[in-house]
Amino acid sequence: MSLPTLLSRVVSPTSLGVLLAVTCLGAPALAQGGPPPTPVRVDPAVQQEVQNMRRVSGEIRAKRRSMVAAREPGLVAELLAREGQRVKAGEVLARLDASRLEDEHAVLAAELEQSRSSVTEQEALVARAQHDLDVLEELAKRDAVNPKELADARSEVTIEKARLQRASRGIGVLEAQVDRLRQRIADMAPTAPFAGVVVGRRTEVGQWLGAGATIVELVADTELEAFIDVPQAYYGPLSAQTSAVELDVAAAGRRSSDTWRVVPQIDSTARTFPLIVDLADPKGLAPGMSVVAEVPTGERAMHLTVSRDGILRGATGSYVYVVRPGQGEGAPSTAGMAPVDVLFLLGDRAVVRSPAIQPGDQVIVEGNERLYPTAPVRAMGEGEQMPQGGPPQGGGAPEGDEAPEGAAPRDQAPTDGDDQ
Numbered sequence: 270m271s272l273p274t275l276l277s278r279v280v281s282p283t284s285l286g287v288l289l290a291v292t293c294l295g296a297p298a299l300a301q302g303g304p305p306p307t308p309v310r311v312d313p314a315v316q317q318e319v320q321n322m323r324r325v326s327g328e329i330r331a332k333r334r335s336m337v338a339a340r341e342p343g344l345v346a347e348l349l350a351r352e353g354q355r356v357k358a359g360e361v362l363a364r365l366d367a368s369r370l371e372d373e374h375a376v377l378a379a380e381l382e383q384s385r386s387s388v389t390e391q392e393a394l395v396a397r398a399q400h401d402l403d404v405l406e407e408l409a410k411r412d413a414v415n416p417k418e419l420a421d422a423r424s425e426v427t428i429e430k431a432r433l434q435r436a437s438r439g440i441g442v443l444e445a446q447v448d449r450l451r452q453r454i455a456d457m458a459p460t461a462p463f464a465g466v467v468v469g470r471r472t473e474v475g476q477w478l479g480a481g482a483t484i485v486e487l488v489a490d491t492e493l494e495a496f497i498d499v500p501q502a503y504y505g506p507l508s509a510q511t512s513a514v515e516l517d518v519a520a521a522g523r524r525s526s527d528t529w530r531v532v533p534q535i536d537s538t539a540r541t542f543p544l545i546v547d548l549a550d551p552k553g554l555a556p557g558m559s560v561v562a563e564v565p566t567g568e569r570a571m572h573l574t575v576s577r578d579g580i581l582r583g584a585t586g587s588y589v590y591v592v593r594p595g596q597g598e599g600a601p602s603t604a605g606m607a608p609v610d611v612l613f614l615l616g617d618r619a620v621v622r623s624p625a626i627q628p629g630d631q632v633i634v635e636g637n638e639r640l641y642p643t644a645p646v647r648a649m650g651e652g653e654q655m656p657q658g659g660p661p662q663g664g665g666a667p668e669g670d671e672a673p674e675g676a677a678p679r680d681q682a683p684t685d686g687d688d689q
Contacts, residue, residue, distance in 0.1 A: 324561060
């Protein structure tokens, strides 16, 4: 096994001393012969005052989620919505058998028409009784009518008007019953309360549903928010903060939001409280996704930061390559592997902890994908272009060797590290 291969597999922080020693031994050999230096672009490690952040985890949830239920009992005749189907607000999701209600509606509608006919007839009787009374009253002015006959006519008008009033009230009752049945029939075709996606069916055609039984589960996947569980120790500092919260979703990358709110309720078991972050752009996100958030704690402190582009991941965790000076006259600079603990991310930089990096060290941020410990490198000057097409000259491990196991693209955001 070649020396670079052996070194590429020794990546644990506890092997840092071994790596440095081997680097010193290997550099003269490189000066005497071997692959040419790999062109790389570098960025210095910086000691700077930053806002302390706490890395916490949570999940993405839909702002609106509904278990759409049947308002009326009945047999499922049609199930129109299936999993993954996008529906509009008011779109019919299923149809229950409404034949019995429709029969009741037909009977009541017929009774209503009959009652209306009775009212029309009663109005005619009232009009006739009133006319007879008017004639008798004219005759009474000339003393040409029997007083008893006049009294009977007046009673007849009163009776017919009472009958008309009762018939009219009956129509009102029937109309209310018909309207109620019409609404019940409409409820036999449950609709979507909002636009969204069906994520689950809870019934099938032919199944009997009781009132309140769930038909489908519906979520509004375009209105999302992140629920983050934050330790109770940060409740006070976070409640007084207005800084943006940084989110990292493995499947959709990083994003930040300055629209968030704290729920003032501590979970008695986990001793955490919910932080809810609005997600203005739901593209690439779905309810249930896990999310890692970096939330401000209100404290500022001096930390070592490096460019996020320089951070790679191996089987033993995160690391960077640092340009180390060559050993001996004419020896090229080499790539030294430095394990890092990623505390949190801060824009395009990462706040790290590493005993192998000092402020000012040149961290390799481009051309680091195929490096290996002790590989000869050449830091490119400003304005100098990286070679095009394939690995830079001398940029891969020697034939038969491998890059460090688990190496990740330089733009992959690390998700491990010490939560400080």
